[in-house]
Amino acid sequence: MIVSYKWLADFVNLENVTPQEVADKFINIGFEVEDMKDLSKGMERVKVGRIVKLTRHPNADKLQICTIDLGGGDTVQILTAATNVFEGALVPAALDGADLPNGVKIKTTNMRGEESQGMLCSGEELCIDNSVYPNALVDGIMILDESAKPGQQIAEFLGLDDVVYDLKVLANRPDCQSVMGLAKELSVALDRKFIAPKTEFKQEKIDLPIKIEVETENCPLYLGCIVKNVKLAPSPLWIQRRLKLSGITPHNNIVDITNLVLLEMGQPLHAFDYDKIANHKIIVRAAYENEELTCLDDQDYILSSDITVIADTDKALGLAGIKGGKEYSISNDTQNILIESAIFDRVNIRRSSRKLGLRTDASARYEREIQPISTLNGLNRALTLISSLNCGTISSDIVQVGELKDEKRKVSLPLSDIKRTLGIEIPTENIMYILNRLDIETTLIGDAIDCYVPSIRADIERSADLIEEVIRFYGFNHITPTHCEQTSSIAGGMNTMLQLQRNCVSYMLATGAHQVRTYGFCAPTTLDKLLIQENSELRNYVKITNPLSFDYSTMRTQMVSSLLEVIKLNENRKNKDTQIFEIGKIFKDIRDNKDNIPCEYNVLSYMTAQNVDFFNVKSITEMLASKFGINFTYKPSKIEYMHPNICADICLGNKKIGCIGKIHPRVLKNFDIKHDCYYFEINLNDLPAKKTKKAKPLPKFPSSHRDLALVVDENVLVGGMIETIKKTVGDMLENIELFDIYQGEQVPNGYKSVAFNLTFRKQDATLTQEEVNEAINKILVRLESTYQAKIRA
């Protein structure tokens, strides 16, 4: 909301209050100052001057010497090269020390023997255009009209001696979407009187009939008033300037008055050309399907029945609460007008405005709700201005459809609630004083204050709302901070998922990997780049209905693409040995929960573009398993984006909880990556919580060790052999370690030698040689029958 210092000063006395103090007050009571602009900045040393004498410079053909009268007997001599100056002209004179809006600094100088004590200014040099002052942009010096007084500050003459604020008005304060509403707040903050504008206009009996019918529930109140014999003319400069502050183009006195009231009081008004209203009957109704209307913005709109229009008996005249129609608006030959001041349903306006893609100053205010009393106040203010500016004759008959409710709302404020909410005591008289200043009537009854809230403050419904009003004006600086000393303790602490994530981070950092943070958005085509099949579960993605862009239109079902993008960026920047990890979320459109929301999984993902092999990466996942106190198994697998033969599912028991492998070269090409990449991911939601361990007693009996070297077909999986050995021996096998795999001269072609180190132990007795031999024999028999394994000679 744009307001200016001088405009606010119409409603509250700002004597001895600086513009900065006004800004600070607004911040303190909850209106953020998003921008503050001193319109006169750079014009402090620019005054109106009259050229009393003009002579040629004796030593320079192009220069003229001007003697400038600055009023009060002061004169200065200023040289100019401009040719449009003349004796008697009123001009802006920048004096020694001026620091002009365009950045030019003015100093007294000597030009070829003649002193120049300043500079005469063009409009351009003052950074103003024709909208601020007619003919501001003429070639040469800006010539001022005779209303300017020598010695007067140029900013004052141009109406630029003002400071403009852009205040952020939050959604709960529709009453402050107006200069008056904000001035009211300021008056309470400054503890000064609020000066309400006068309502004073002459009314006459007028013989122009009007009938208003409301056929929709979206218009609870409609006020209309006829003004006869309007005298259209440009509105006075002060109105035009105030409209321009808010970016509204002035049209004529009537339209400008309706717009001014909108800004000043927050009440949208509309003026219709009375003589064009068919049968002099206004009908507020739902639009017909596909009804067409050309609005004031020269756009044609095609309407539907959920949009409300103001119509006559023939057709629609305007969009209710949003914008007027072109045909029925005021034109140069308008004689009589109907002024509308109404309320339209905020939800209906919001939806219509969205649907039409048309948001206006009026619709913005209706969307936040307007109170009935403001409808009457707004109309009265417009009629006062019409009357005082002699724009026409006002009818004594104000037509009203709907109820004009203006009841005070009773809200009780228990005094104890203030201390309980704020943590401080505030004297009752201060509380009552603040509330009264806000036009809230108070009666102290026992330990509670009965408050009667004016209808305009629809946001105040319960005691908490009143407490906010009190502390807003009493000041947060009165609150002494405390630290929850009065609250009870709870167990507190991290949850399992965070514990798990922290364990992951600390280990991943130890591997030298850098943690990254990527967006969870994904383009659906990314899955094609990853070669994902049409029927893959990775295609069961969550779609965003209103995404920022195609690239951000779904939630990712995998993290590999996010990390590939990071690798690519670093490769493009010639960063070597990129090794990264992320703990992030993936999303799948599986809705098997009570809230019916898509599933989310916390995933640890890792990628490296270093010169490493599969086993380097597997050692990381193994170390993680060890850190979590669990065992992973690895099953050869086919995943579209991985190398067909260097890829495994990571399993916990029989459950797949992740994958590991080398990224498929074709995928690397699709992502424009040159270096080989290895990747793994582990779904953290599937990991068991780490339990508190109880100590096991140390073994009492000695262990026995044996080495076993076997020759098998080169395609036999070592993991399978280990599983077989474990199953064959059972509990007696304490540990099995692979210590060698060999292929070469001493082994037949197509075969490999695999050597294990086995540790046997019994918990309740010392093992005998015979028992160990028996176990080894069983193993050999089983391995031979399963894998045709032969003991290596």
Place this chain on the structure above:
Amino acid sequence: MDKQLQEILNEAEVKVKQIKDKQTLIQVSALFLGKNGALSGLMKNLKNLSNEEKRVLGEQLNTLRDSLNKLFKDKENEIDDAILNEKLSKEKVDVTIPVTPSPYGTMHPIEILKKDLIDYFIERGFELKDGTDIETDYYCFEALNVPKEHPAREMQDTFYIDNETVLRTHTSAMQVRTMESQQPPIKMISTGNAYRIDEVDATHSPIFGQLEILVVDKNVTLADLIGTLEGVVKYLLGEKTELRVRPSYFPFTEPSIEADATCPKCGGKGCALCKETGYIELLGAGMVHPRVLEMSGIDSNIYKGFAAGIGLDRLAMIKYGVSDLRDLYENDINLLKQFK
């Protein structure tokens, strides 16, 4: 000692002095202490002596044996030392040769901040709760006193999955979930991503990290909220940081406040970072709206609560001197490496 015995000891000392290696030491030691050595010869003679003589000579022989043992043991140690010293003298390393270290990885700055905040609150007895990024419209808005068509919905441009499902616009969605699942006392924090329709630029991102704080109990006040915020702000930005509290509006808190911190760069004098205001906007907070308590099944006549939401991305930018938010999501290793 008997003269004969003294001579044996003297002889042994002379011989030991000349020994250079362990092998010789063992041989010489056998001459004196071995089965057929000088000492055992004398011991054998004992049996021919009277009891009194046995006692006297026996004692002397024991003394001799101890002296011999010590003599040989000392020599053995001397030889071992010599061997070790010889070995050590050959083992040399040029400690000045540079190595290629395998350095530690680094945490992402936003994650560091998140970790620091979690640690701070966990130490103060809070519990951490996890929420989902995709939330129902009910928990994200309606249960927080933002019914459909409420003007406040305009404040947060929301990504919709469908009519009833959204990408949460704030971690406040966890407030109601927590209050529905347990009665006070509640001291909860929750962190995670929130989403709003914002084009990516130097200070905006459609995804950003947030920390939610919620305390509900019988005696919780706005003064407690301000004290808590003051503490966390000093913890994050330094002891000298001051908190400025302004009134604000959120549908789910009443009174609502916004808290600014004095600019950590200029200390409040005004600079480019704080756009000459001396303050940086930090967070929104307030006393939980009684209606929100009631909708979550908590008696608003007995209990009060405060809640706050802190945006992590902007704070990370300020704390770590990152001027463009996009840098934090681009993940250039050369930037990440700096946060050791």
